[in-house]
Amino acid sequence: xxxxxxxxxxxxxxxxxxxxxxxxxxxxVTMMFWYRQQPGQSLTLIATANQGSEATYESGFVIDKFxxxxxxLTFSTLTVSNMSPEDSSIYLCSVEDLRTxxxxxxxxxxxxxxxxxx
Amino acid sequence: AQKVTQAQTEISVVEKEDxxxxxxxxxxxxxxxxxxxxxxxxxxxxxxxxxxSFDEQNEISGRYSWNFQKSTSSFNFTITASQVxxxxxxxxxxxxxxxxxxxxxxxxxxxxxxxxx
Numbered sequence: 516x517x518x519x520x521x522x523x524x525x526x527x528x529x530x531x532x533x534x535x536x537x538x539x540x541x542x543x544v545t546m547m548f549w550y551r552q553q554p555g556q557s558l559t560l561i562a563t564a565n566q567g568s569e570a571t572y573e574s575g576f577v578i579d580k581f582x583x584x585x586x587x588l589t590f591s592t593l594t595v596s597n598m599s600p601e602d603s604s605i606y607l608c609s610v611e612d613l614r615t616x617x618x619x620x621x622x623x624x625x626x627x628x629x630x631x632x633x
Numbered sequence: 634a635q636k637v638t639q640a641q642t643e644i645s646v647v648e649k650e651d652x653x654x655x656x657x658x659x660x661x662x663x664x665x666x667x668x669x670x671x672x673x674x675x676x677x678x679x680x681x682x683x684x685x686s687f688d689e690q691n692e693i694s695g696r697y698s699w700n701f702q703k704s705t706s707s708f709n710f711t712i713t714a715s716q717v718x719x720x721x722x723x724x725x726x727x728x729x730x731x732x733x734x735x736x737x738x739x740x741x742x743x744x745x746x747x748x749x750x
Contacts, residue, residue, distance in 0.1 A: 557724065557740045558678075605676055611736070621668065622738055624678035 517542050517610050519625035527631045535594045536628045538608035543588035552605040564591050598632045635660050635729050639741035654710045654744045656725030666728040667708045673721040715748045
């Protein structure tokens with residue numbers, strides 16, 4: 516399976532500021548996903564990022580708040596903009612490699628970024 | 634709509650006890666995949682198993698075993714002889730295929746397992 520790293524691993528930010536989270540994969544992958552996990556909650560998909568096209572956002576998430584970049588097949592960033600305490604969560608990226616031609620390929624997750632907004 | 638229910642919010646056991654984590658799902662798809670992930674206190678999500686809807690064979694991997702029953706829409710996870718290192722939150726998930734050919738994971742609420750010495 517792919518090895519996934521995220522930066523930063525954790526951060527404490529002031530409200531009104533923005534934070535960009537990086538996700539790096541050690542192999543080329545087609546699809547990358549960004550999830551949010553609020554304290555004590557399950558995972559919720561924010562958006563799906565396919566290289567070369569705009570990200571697809573889930574209901575309740577908008578590009579102005581969570582802009583995503585996918586410049587190549589091994590890297591993606593998620594920005595949390597104009598943060599408020601409600602944005603305090605773990606943000607996780609995951610990958611799925613469609614090149615195996617198995618559309619139900621397993622998603623593997625990065626270690627997550629713990630964000631606290633004061 | 635697709636849905637995953639993990640009715641057990643928290644389970645507490647003593648080391649060496651067996652413990653079963655329940656997962657019930659809803660889907661109208663005939664082809665789907667079910668997953669279990671482990672999230673230890675460090676926060677990363679660790680993949681444990683994937684099962685497709687056509688394969689109802691139970692699976693065993695060391696102290697872990699999974700029981701998939703389509704008739705009851707359940708995919709339960711049993712840890713035999715639990716250990717303190719098994720303490721984590723366990724998530725059951727169901728895949729939903731999008732037209733783009735990739736799968737979206739629908740997660741259950743998770744079950745927090747605490748194994749005490």
